[in-house]
Amino acid sequence: MKNIFLITGSRADYGVMKILIKRFNKKRGFKLVLTGSHLLSAYGNTIKEIRNDGVKIDYKIKIKNSSDSAHQISKATGEGIKKFAFLFNQKRPDIIIVLGDRYEILSAVIAAYFSKIPVAHIGGGDTTLGVIDEGIRHSISKMSWLHFTNDQKGKKRLLQLGEDPKNIFNTGSLGIESIKNVKLVPQALIEKKLNFKFKKKNILVTFHPVTLENNSSKKHMAHILSALKNLKDTQIIFTYPNNDINGREIIKMINKFVKNKKNAAAFPSLGQTLYISILKRVDCILGNSSSGIFEAPTLKIPTINIGDRQKGRLFTKSIINCKANKKQILNSIKKIYSNGFRKKIKSVKNYYEKNNTSMKIYNIIIKAKLPNFIKKEFKTYE
Numbered sequence: 001m002k003n004i005f006l007i008t009g010s011r012a013d014y015g016v017m018k019i020l021i022k023r024f025n026k027k028r029g030f031k032l033v034l035t036g037s038h039l040l041s042a043y044g045n046t047i048k049e050i051r052n053d054g055v056k057i058d059y060k061i062k063i064k065n066s067s068d069s070a071h072q073i074s075k076a077t078g079e080g081i082k083k084f085a086f087l088f089n090q091k092r093p094d095i096i097i098v099l100g101d102r103y104e105i106l107s108a109v110i111a112a113y114f115s116k117i118p119v120a121h122i123g124g125g126d127t128t129l130g131v132i133d134e135g136i137r138h139s140i141s142k143m144s145w146l147h148f149t150n151d152q153k154g155k156k157r158l159l160q161l162g163e164d165p166k167n168i169f170n171t172g173s174l175g176i177e178s179i180k181n182v183k184l185v186p187q188a189l190i191e192k193k194l195n196f197k198f199k200k201k202n203i204l205v206t207f208h209p210v211t212l213e214n215n216s217s218k219k220h221m222a223h224i225l226s227a228l229k230n231l232k233d234t235q236i237i238f239t240y241p242n243n244d245i246n247g248r249e250i251i252k253m254i255n256k257f258v259k260n261k262k263n264a265a266a267f268p269s270l271g272q273t274l275y276i277s278i279l280k281r282v283d284c285i286l287g288n289s290s291s292g293i294f295e296a297p298t299l300k301i302p303t304i305n306i307g308d309r310q311k312g313r314l315f316t317k318s319i320i321n322c323k324a325n326k327k328q329i330l331n332s333i334k335k336i337y338s339n340g341f342r343k344k345i346k347s348v349k350n351y352y353e354k355n356n357t358s359m360k361i362y363n364i365i366i367k368a369k370l371p372n373f374i375k376k377e378f379k380t381y382e
Contacts, residue, residue: 003029004365005059005093009036009104010242011046012290015272016175017099017122020358021055024097027366031058031093035080036104037243040065049271059087063104068209068247073103080107088115094370095145099123099174101137102242109140116374118145120365122174125154127312130288132211132245134312145374148174148361150294150352151314162378171361172354175294178272185277193274194237196265201234203333204278207287209246210309217246218253220307220324224286225257227329228264237278238266284336286329293319297350302336304329314352318345 006021008014014021024030032055038046039062050057061083065076080103088111096112098105099122112119121144128134141147141161147168149155155170191197207224209217228236238254241247258264270278276295279285284302285292292303293313303319306329315321320335322328335341 084111101133120146130308173352206289
């Protein structure tokens with residue numbers, strides 16, 4: 001029996017991996033490791049959600065992060081490497097499973113790589129040209145042994161990075177399968193939990209820092225809030241951004257905006273079930289979250305994707321791309337209410353959707369013959 005560690009560091013990757021965690025959770029030798037914003041009260045202390053799901057938490061790697069400056073995040077990454085190295089040295093997993101591209105996950109993968117522990121990476125090969133995650137994701141791919149991509153283009157990019165085609169599997173987006181298995185919360189219960197009423201028009205706003213642009217996040221958020229200020233007949237639900245550079249500045253702006261507005265409310269974390277239940281009931285998701293690219297199209301919910309954070313991903317007909325400009329944002333909001341657009345999204349196809357994604361990943365990892373070493377040949381193609 002393999003000693004398998006699955007590592008999650010944020011509400012986002014846990015929501016995506018929840019269905020996979022439930023498959024592995026029944027297996028002897030499986031361990032769940034929590035790190036990152038799961039253990040930070042400022043970002044909703046999402047460890048509570050995991051406990052409520054009845055999933056056993058085996059190890060917690062708390063990484064101090066007193067601010068979201070580049071300096072502090074660099075220090076936090078170093079601290080994470082140190083703590084994961086200690087855990088891996090003590091417990092010696094046979095393989096670790098990670099998703100995505102955050103600095104907490106990078107620290108775990110670096111420690112595993114130095115410890116000669118194979119890594120299974122979910123979501124490699126994607127591109128997001130506006131954020132630091134881009135470089136982190138490709139770095140994780142080069143230190144990984146098994147790769148599970150969201151689409152065929154992701155697989156091609158991993159081949160360009162010299163990865164072995166025998167170890168690359170285009171399984172589709174795990175997050176899409178996860179939302180299909182969510183038991184939606186009734187509207188009345190959502191309103192009671194949030195102390196917030198839905199009305200005729202409702203918008204969900206999730207905006208994260210654009211970490212590869214200098215000082216643009218506050219400016220972009222200011223344009224978004226200026227546009228939303230004009231919507232007198234619309235209910236607005238904000239979720240806090242990721243624990244990224246300048247994330248706390250965005251949180252301050254959100255809190256100031258909602259303070260004296262009866263039609264707006266903000267929440268550090270909603271948890272996957274509540275978030276998807278809300279997403280299903282709003283008129284659109286506005287911001288730059290990957291949930292607008294991956295999950296919203298499957299639910300036939302329009303996305304107003306602002307700026308370059310998601311640039312490089314595949315966009316369906318339900319996604320409107322616009323700049324962080326008040327006028328463009330208001331025009332985009334007007335468009336999502338037009339009869340022609342609403343009719344068009346009913347037949348939208350999600351490029352990232354495949355069947356049985358979690359089962360495919362589970363079976364490949366369970367059946368994989370683990371290498372005695374992680375030496376890899378750089379594959380080249382004429």
